[in-house]
Amino acid sequence: MALEEVSRRGLVLLGCGRMGTALLKGWLERGLAPGAVTVLDPAPADWLAEAGVRVNAALPADPAIAMIAVKPQMMGDALPALQALGNGRTLFVSIAAGTPIAQFEESFGSETPIVRSMPNTPAAIGKGVTAMIGNDAARAQDLDLAEELLAAVGSVVRLEREDQIDAVTGVSGSGPAYVFYMIECLAAAGEAQGLAPDLALELAKATVEGAGALAAGAAERPATLRDNVTSPNGTTQAGLAVLMDEGAGLAPLIARTVEAATARSKELANG
Numbered sequence: 001m002a003l004e005e006v007s008r009r010g011l012v013l014l015g016c017g018r019m020g021t022a023l024l025k026g027w028l029e030r031g032l033a034p035g036a037v038t039v040l041d042p043a044p045a046d047w048l049a050e051a052g053v054r055v056n057a058a059l060p061a062d063p064a065i066a067m068i069a070v071k072p073q074m075m076g077d078a079l080p081a082l083q084a085l086g087n088g089r090t091l092f093v094s095i096a097a098g099t100p101i102a103q104f105e106e107s108f109g110s111e112t113p114i115v116r117s118m119p120n121t122p123a124a125i126g127k128g129v130t131a132m133i134g135n136d137a138a139r140a141q142d143l144d145l146a147e148e149l150l151a152a153v154g155s156v157v158r159l160e161r162e163d164q165i166d167a168v169t170g171v172s173g174s175g176p177a178y179v180f181y182m183i184e185c186l187a188a189a190g191e192a193q194g195l196a197p198d199l200a201l202e203l204a205k206a207t208v209e210g211a212g213a214l215a216a217g218a219a220e221r222p223a224t225l226r227d228n229v230t231s232p233n234g235t236t237q238a239g240l241a242v243l244m245d246e247g248a249g250l251a252p253l254i255a256r257t258v259e260a261a262t263a264r265s266k267e268l269a270n271g
């Protein structure tokens with residue numbers, strides 16, 4: 001339904017880099033009309049115009065959505081391009097890390113409905129997860145529209161407070177990179193044990209895909225699924241003894257990883 005409304009009224013995408021592309025590809029594949037999309041980007045990819053997307057064209061008068069997908073550091077230069085849309089009818093949706101709602105209200109006025117969100121790149125294949133929160137001007141129908149749009153490319157959670165988004169960024173916004181690194185490490189470790197590189201990578205990717213799908217779909221908690229893999233005194237137990245070491249295992253490492261990403265999100269908000 002959201003994609004129909006947005007196809008009718010239009011969507012402006014400010015910044016079409018890695019994340020803007022992931023979202024846009026997800027929406028186009030799920031039925032968003034390419035001609036309803038206006039991308040503003042200094043170096044747009046060729047596929048956009050080839051797909052029928054309007055590129056660096058005049059803004060539509062009354063688009064449903066103005067999606068902000070530039071880097072936080074570019075915000076000051078980029079936002080004036082959307083000034084004409086700050087009229088209360090267009091819903092602004094930011095996906096930028098570390099850019100507070102207050103900064104958008106300064107640019108577009110506190111009467112403008114604004115949703116701050118944090119998606120992740122699996123949105124490109126409809127498997128993203130996005131957390132979102134609106135400003136005071138965002139009405140129930142604005143929040144519903146944002147949620148439906150983001151839900152077209154994955155699951156959506158609504159936050160209670162804006163400050164939760166820093167930790168969300170540390171967990172799920174940045175999280176795909178941690179998992180990709182896990183795949184790299186698992187494959188490299190397989191190679192170190194004598195497997196050919198292609199085979200090790202194939203095994204690592206399929207294992208993460210399968211375990212992720214199992215964890216997502218199972219009624220059991222991940223700890224139970226882990227127990228199901230672990231035969232007493234077997235191979236997994238030997239491996240987990242290293243991975244679950246209290247001092248040098250994965251838990252403290254992941255805790256420090258998420259803490260650092262969360263802290264960086266807070267820093268970005270302070271300029």
Ligand SMILES: NC(=O)c1ccc[n+]([C@@H]2O[C@H](COP(=O)([O-])OP(=O)(O)OC[C@H]3O[C@@H](n4cnc5c(N)ncnc54)[C@H](OP(=O)(O)O)[C@@H]3O)[C@@H](O)[C@H]2O)c1
Binds near residue numbers: 017018042121
């Ligand atoms: N990547 C992720 O996994 C992810 C996940 C969640 C949220 N985010 C957020 O999404 C935003 C974009 O991140 P990204 O990874 O997609 O970065 P990115 O790949 O650098 O994309 C940003 C795009 O904005 C363009 N741009 C720069 N100045 C602009 C301007 N004045 N007007 C319009 N477009 C402009 C850039 O063009 P040039 O490259 O030519 O400068 C680039 O194409 C960030 O705020 C980030 O925090 C990213």
